[in-house]
Amino acid sequence: GDSVTQMEGPVTLSEEAFLTINCTYTATGYPSLFWYVQYPGEGLQLLLKATKADDKGSNKGFEATYRKETTSFHLEKGSVQVSDSAVYFCALKDTGGFKTIFGAGTRLFVKA
């Protein structure tokens, strides 16, 4: 079945450092890919998405490119802030049904 694998955390960075969180997926067909973020004490919220190969999703300085050849959707940000500290979930939605498959989540700590 479909699955999402993302790098284990926690990831600890200093403010203004470069961030990469790796995400790879296994799916039949052409899934849509998402990054969701969960801040402490809150629900998940969409960070960015891409619906087809070579699409780049971007939001709040975060970017991820849908790479079909490597089945990857890595999250990047050039300069992290303390306020980016959260848990990041990579996810996919296949072309049928209602299920969204979530990765295990990567916790990010950013130090001032």
Added chain:
Amino acid sequence: DTEVTQTPKHLVMGMTNKKSLKCEQHMGHRAMYWYKQKAKKPPELMFVYSYEKLSINESVPSRFSPECPNSSLLNLHLHALQPEDSALYLCASSQGAEWIQYFGAGTRLSVL
């Protein structure tokens, strides 16, 4: 308005109690979801309603009983829960081909 509202925010109940969780959205979304999230884990899908009809039940124990009284409301009725049911319960809604899910802040449930 892109808000999904969940009440209560916190709930403590005994194993013999009956309680209900409530979720409301006014975005006109016709798919609504219940998820269970344990600490440091991704959300686990429990139920999906589409156009007020139950579409997915992920083999959830019968002590959890969902209800969708109308297109804006989703309830989760709880009865005879176990301590291992303690978790964050998240509601979400979605609409259309993009499959973006909008999450509420959740109800943190403790079963004593």
